[in-house]
Amino acid sequence: MNLNIGDVSKRTGLRAKTIRYYEDIGLVKPLRDTNDYRVFREIDLHKLTFLSRARALGFTIDDCRNLLALYEDETRASADVKEITSKHLKEIEAKINDLQAMHATLSHLSKECAGDHRPDCPILEGLSGDDRR
Amino acid sequence: MNLNIGDVSKRTGLRAKTIRYYEDIGLVKPLRDTNDYRVFREIDLHKLTFLSRARALGFTIDDCRNLLALYEDETRASADVKEITSKHLKEIEAKINDLQAMHATLSHLSKECAGDHRPDCPILEGLSGDDRR
DNA sequence: CTTGACCCTCCCCTTACTGGAACCCCCATG
DNA sequence: CATGGGGGTTCCAGTAAGGGGAGGGTCAAG
Numbered sequence: 001m002n003l004n005i006g007d008v009s010k011r012t013g014l015r016a017k018t019i020r021y022y023e024d025i026g027l028v029k030p031l032r033d034t035n036d037y038r039v040f041r042e043i044d045l046h047k048l049t050f051l052s053r054a055r056a057l058g059f060t061i062d063d064c065r066n067l068l069a070l071y072e073d074e075t076r077a078s079a080d081v082k083e084i085t086s087k088h089l090k091e092i093e094a095k096i097n098d099l100q101a102m103h104a105t106l107s108h109l110s111k112e113c114a115g116d117h118r119p120d121c122p123i124l125e126g127l128s129g130d131d132r133r
Numbered sequence: 134m135n136l137n138i139g140d141v142s143k144r145t146g147l148r149a150k151t152i153r154y155y156e157d158i159g160l161v162k163p164l165r166d167t168n169d170y171r172v173f174r175e176i177d178l179h180k181l182t183f184l185s186r187a188r189a190l191g192f193t194i195d196d197c198r199n200l201l202a203l204y205e206d207e208t209r210a211s212a213d214v215k216e217i218t219s220k221h222l223k224e225i226e227a228k229i230n231d232l233q234a235m236h237a238t239l240s241h242l243s244k245e246c247a248g249d250h251r252p253d254c255p256i257l258e259g260l261s262g263d264d265r266r
Numbered sequence: 267c268t269t270g271a272c273c274c275t276c277c278c279c280t281t282a283c284t285g286g287a288a289c290c291c292c293c294a295t296g
Numbered sequence: 297c298a299t300g301g302g303g304g305t306t307c308c309a310g311t312a313a314g315g316g317g318a319g320g321g322t323c324a325a326g
Contacts, residue, residue, distance in 0.1 A: 006303065016304090021283060035291060037304055046261060053260045058235045061282065071257050081256045082248035085239055092236045096229055102191045103225045106218055115215035123214050124204050127186045128179060139272065149273085154314055168322060169274055194313070267326100274321070283311090290305070296298090 003040040012048045019048060027051060027065065059088055136173040145181045152181060160184060160198060180204075192221055 005016045012019075022028050023038070028047050031039040040048075050071060054064045063084055070076045070084075105126075112122035138149045145152075155161050156171070161180050164172040173181075183204060187197045196217055203209045203217075238259075245255035 004304075015284085017284060018282085020305095025282095035304080036306090037291085049262050050260050053262075055282090056235075057239055057260075058232070067257070067260065070254075071261065074252060076252045076254070077250045078246050078252060078254035078256075079248045079250065081254045082243060082246045085243050085246070085256055089236060089239055089243065092232050092239070096232050096236070099191070099225050099229050099232070102189075103222060103229070106190055106222055106225070110215060110218050110222065113211050113215045113218070115212045117210045117212065119207060119209045119211060121203075121209070121211035121214045123211075123218055124200070127183050127190075127200065128204065129182050129186075137273075148314090150315065151313085153274095158313095170322085171273085188313090269326090270324100272321100272323075274319100276318090277316105278318105279316075280314090281312095285308105285310080287308085288306090291303080293301090293303100295300085 001042050003045065005038050005040070008040045008045060008048060011045060012052045014048055014052050022048070022051060025061070027061075027068065057088075058092060059084075063088060134175050136178065138171050138173070141173045141178060141181060144178060145185045147181060147185050155181065155184060158194065160194075160201065190221075191225060192217075196221060 003011075005019055008014070008019060009016045014022075019028070020038075023030060028040075028044050028051075030044050031041070033039050047068060050068060051064055054067055055061075059067065066084060067081065070081050106123075109123045109126045114120070136144075138152055141147070141152060142149045147155075152161070153171075156163060161173075161177050161184075163177050164174065166172050180201060183201060184197055187200055188194075192200065199217060200214065203214050239256075242256045242259045247253070
């Protein structure tokens with residue numbers, strides 16, 4: 001079960017470049033063949049799968065590093081995992097809120113805009129400081 | 134009405150660093166005093182206010198550049214402004230959707246996790262490929 | 267004359283990769 | 297034997313939108 005980077009890429013959905021990057025920053029440590037090719041063992045595959053999913057859920061690389069350490073630590077406390085996750089959830093909520101606020105403002109302005117050949121535009125008025133709302 | 138960068142910073146809410154950056158990339162072109170200090174006219178102030186608001190609404194710098202050009206073009210068609218805005222709105226919606234999906238998955242996993250001193254953790258199981266859901 | 271608040275430029279750092287150049291390795295085919 | 301294709305390798309540079317900090321000039325007040 002020794003895989004080349006291309007095989008791992010296919011199985012994890014991560015691009016080869018990304019996998020090399022993850023090695024660069026110390027997230028995985030594949031072995032090397034005599035021809036310098038990276039050799040991935042099953043554990044590397046597990047880690048990369050883990051990383052792929054964690055990244056897809058929006059965790060930062062830094063969070064991933066910590067989660068991975070917990071993943072590999074049989075004596076971990078699930079509270080530590082949950083804390084990272086809760087913090088992340090709060091950030092997600094904050095982002096959603098920000099985006100929804102932007103969306104509300106913009107869709108309001110957009111609705112007012114005729115969107116034709118004339119120059120009059122409530123969107124631009126809203127963006128400049130024309131506070132005649 | 135000639136302002137230094139600090140004055141402009143206070144009035145627009147943009148940091149001095151940001152204003153210098155905007156000059157760097159050609160969004161504003163303040164004059165220069167004999168001592169090399171930037172001299173901002175009213176038009177610069179307007180532009181920077183515009184940029185500040187547009188950025189706060191999540192437009193990219195590139196969008197801002199185009200919006201600013203339309204803002205200054207008296208012969209613009211409001212349709213052009215509206216198009217940029219609509220595209221941006223769609224991106225915001227896509228991001229909100231992504232974030233909500235992440236949130237759903239993560240909050241589900243998080244609820245299942247005891248968050249105590251024990252190592253068992255459904256979050257980590259979800260992140261590894263343990264598909265025993 | 268000195269002090270503190272401004273202002274200037276220049277350069278590196280950030281996140282999480284992505285693209286490209288230049289090169290090596292291995293196998294199959296004509 | 298040459299060559300072509302499809303792996304792999306390294307290193308360098310760049311992205312968005314600034315942030316941090318060094319090192320130095322300027323201005324107004326006491």
